[in-house]
């Protein structure tokens with residue numbers, strides 16, 4: 001999955017495809033070489049290279065789970081990036097610090113760019129937290145249900161919030177407000193992408209009030 005999806009408008013239709021088709025799939029008018037009324041727009045991909053992020057929660061969907069609807073955090077691997085793009089993630093063997101492998105994931109920024117104090121402390125917090133006995137296989141065992149990669153991320157975020165004098169987030173709040181909306185977007189994008197792969201394009205009636213960058217509006221082929 002590496003082509004970008006573009007959206008173009010013609011005869012009151014919106015057409016999603018990888019490249020401008022020779023003729024409009026709706027009215028048949030020739031498009032190749034003709035000037036479109038509006039330039040085609042690229043749809044932003046929901047994926048990010050995690051090693052180019054800073055202070056983000058990263059979610060890597062498992063391969064076999066990619067087009068299903070996400071209803072929770074099972075089958076997902078999660079990690080936290082430091083300020084230089086190293087991804088800290090908890091596994092059976094303890095905390096891994098990875099410089100590759102997270103090239104295609106969903107990122108959730110955890111620090112606002114104006115929070116200088118926190119940015120300056122982030123790497124130290126993350127290192128210290130990762131070295132704690134909670135994540136040392138000699139002390140605590142990894143458990144798929146309640147002591148997993150997600151527990152690591154959530155507890156790290158909560159330890160940062162506590163250090164900043166703020167209240168902690170529950171697993172439910174965290175999942176529902178930060179993760180699920182993004183995973184739904186991934187799921188929609190993938191469905192659209194697969195449809196275009198199979199049928200060359202996906203077409204819907206044009207919505208007059210569509211805003212350019214509202215990714216949530218990406219229609220889903222049925």
Ligand SMILES: [Zn+2]
Pocket residue numbers: 010011024025026027028029
């Ligand atoms: Zn047309």
